[in-house]
Amino acid sequence: MTEYKIALVGFGGVNRGLAQLIAERNAEWKASLGFSIKIVGVTDLFLGSIVAKDGLDAKQLVAMPVEKGVFAQLPGGTAEAFNETVIRHSGADMIAEATFTNPVDGEPATTFCRWALESGIHVVTTNKGPVALHGAELKDLARRHGVAFEYEGSVMSGTPVIRLARQALPGVGIQGFEGILNGTSNYVLTRMKDGLSFNDAVAQAQQLGYAEADPTADVEGFDVRLKVVILANELLNARLNVSDVACSGISSISPEDIAQASANDASWKLIGSASREVDGSVRASVEARLLPNSHPLAGISGATNAVSFNTALLGNVTVSGPGAGRIETAFALLSDIIAIHTTHGKQ
Numbered sequence: 001m002t003e004y005k006i007a008l009v010g011f012g013g014v015n016r017g018l019a020q021l022i023a024e025r026n027a028e029w030k031a032s033l034g035f036s037i038k039i040v041g042v043t044d045l046f047l048g049s050i051v052a053k054d055g056l057d058a059k060q061l062v063a064m065p066v067e068k069g070v071f072a073q074l075p076g077g078t079a080e081a082f083n084e085t086v087i088r089h090s091g092a093d094m095i096a097e098a099t100f101t102n103p104v105d106g107e108p109a110t111t112f113c114r115w116a117l118e119s120g121i122h123v124v125t126t127n128k129g130p131v132a133l134h135g136a137e138l139k140d141l142a143r144r145h146g147v148a149f150e151y152e153g154s155v156m157s158g159t160p161v162i163r164l165a166r167q168a169l170p171g172v173g174i175q176g177f178e179g180i181l182n183g184t185s186n187y188v189l190t191r192m193k194d195g196l197s198f199n200d201a202v203a204q205a206q207q208l209g210y211a212e213a214d215p216t217a218d219v220e221g222f223d224v225r226l227k228v229v230i231l232a233n234e235l236l237n238a239r240l241n242v243s244d245v246a247c248s249g250i251s252s253i254s255p256e257d258i259a260q261a262s263a264n265d266a267s268w269k270l271i272g273s274a275s276r277e278v279d280g281s282v283r284a285s286v287e288a289r290l291l292p293n294s295h296p297l298a299g300i301s302g303a304t305n306a307v308s309f310n311t312a313l314l315g316n317v318t319v320s321g322p323g324a325g326r327i328e329t330a331f332a333l334l335s336d337i338i339a340i341h342t343t344h345g346k347q
Contacts, residue, residue, distance in 0.1 A: 001030060002345055004337065005055075007041035007092035009083065009112050010099035014126055014153075015042075016062055017330030018096055023058035035341050041090030042071065043083045045099075050077035051090045083108070087115045094122035094148075094340065096333050097130075103222055103242070106133040117141045117149060122344065124336035126153035126329050132226040132242060135233060148340045153332025155181065155227045156305045159321030160335065165235050165309065173312030174235055176275030181227045183303030183323040184211045184218035185250050185270040190301045192258045193267065198251065210303050210324065220249035221286040224272040228284050231307070232274035238282035240274075247286040266290050267298045275310070 008015040022037050030036045039056045043049035047064070048071035050056065056074075064070050069079030087095055095116045099109050106129030113130050116123045117138065125131070130138060131151045142149035155161050165174065180186050187210050191201035202219065205211035217223045225247045232238040250270050261268055269291055274284035291298040296318045300306045305323025308316050322328045 002035040002341065004035055004037050004341075005040045005053075005091055005093045006037055006337075007043070007086050007090045007095045008039060009043055009087060009095050009097045011042050011044040011047055011061075012098065012100075013326040014098040014329045014333070015096055017326040018098075018333050019058045020062045021327070021330055021334060023062055026058075033338060033341065035337075035345070037337070040092050041086040043081050043086040044071070045081045047071050047081075048077060048079040049082045049086050050074050051086055052076060053091045083112060084115055087112060087121070088119045092116075092121055094124060094337070097123060097125040097127055098329075098333070099127060101127055101129045101223075101226070103129060103132075103217065103226060106130045110134045110138070113138055113149065114141065117145055117147060120145050120147055122148045122150075122340050124148075124150045124333050124340070126151070126157075126332055128154045128223070128226040128230065132229040135230065136239070148336075148344055150336035150339055151230070152335050152339075153329050155230055156307065156321065157323050157325060158328035158331040158335075159305060159319065159323065160332075161231070161307050161319060162234055163335065163339065164319060169309065169311065169317065172309075172314055172317075174309050175312060176273065176310045177231060177235065177307055178271050178273035178297065178310075179227075179231075179307035180269055180297055180300050180305055181224045181272045181307070181323065182218050182221075182270060183305055184215065185221075185224075186300065186305070186323075187211075187303045188219065189250060189253070189258075189268055189270070192253070192255060193262065195255075197255060198253065219251050221247045221270060221272075222249075224270060224286045228272040228274055228286060231272075232282055232284050235309075236274060236276055236282050238274065238284075240282060240284055245284045245286060248288065249286075250288050253288055261290055265293050267293060269297055269300070271297070 071077035306320035
């Protein structure tokens with residue numbers, strides 16, 4: 001039986017969700033997946049850090065209050081975030097990196113990933129920054145050190161899109177994709193269709209925890225732009241930078257625009273897309289589009305995400321599911337760990 005020792009980098013909602021899954025389902029995983037997970041370290045800028053090579057109590061970690069320096073209350077814990085110590089020297093086989101996304105340079109998450117990969121430690125992450133901005137470098141670093149760099153949750157949370165395309169659609173000839181890749185903006189457009197103003201819809205999304213206090217990244221398309229770069233580079237073998245993707249959002253859409261669309265049997269959606277051109281180049285964009293209600297993405301409502309692949313052999317293949325959520329995103333980390341077990345697992 002394989003036991004993976006994992007260090008959690010960042011202990012907000014996602015890694016706390018992973019710790020909850022470990023606390024509740026480790027015994028089940030032993031039987032059904034052939035491995036168990038032991039948490040040997042946690043580090044968080046706000047909460048502090050702790051290393052315990054014999055393992056930490058996942059249930060106790062989940063119950064810790066969100067208070068500055070709270071890990072100092074645990075035996076061997078400290079209020080300081082000793083990130084490099086936890087990553088390189090906790091004895092971990094892998095790290096789960098789930099810190100905040102920095103859309104400018106991907107830091108400090110990219111450095112956390114580098115430290116692990118350079119040390120021969122697998123990385124699973126839900127962070128868009130390192131993948132969109134430094135994905136090629138990090139994948140090469142992983143290859144050179146014989147470990148895995150997995151990031152299924154960076155695009156559609158727990159809904160498998162990268163691995164689905166890799167494993168279920170090889171040979172089908174993916175020519176492009178278009179998708180609803182941000183649950184917040186889609187929720188806002190859905191509520192506007194129900195009659196709310198843009199500002200009221202955003203406020204409601206904030207109350208429900210879908211939108212941050214500053215919703216700019218969601219409603220102006222910046223979050224989707226990172227995801228488009230990831231998908232285009234992964235599935236179309238593009239080499240796009242963030243600056244290559246034209247980007248606009250939904251803040252200029254008025255209630256009158258929404259009403260006019262409904263009258264014409266159509267819906268406004270924030271669409272991230274990429275397609276291969278005749279000359280082999282890849283063109284990508286993020287923009288609000290008016291879709292006829294017969295379009296496979298037009299009926300996607302609320303905080304749900306969806307991607308429609310344009311393929312040579314099957315036409316359009318569409319997958320939809322949750323694009324956010326603590327446990328949903330934590331499941332994406334688990335799916336990455338399962339993939340690592342399948343390809344790198346100890347016999």
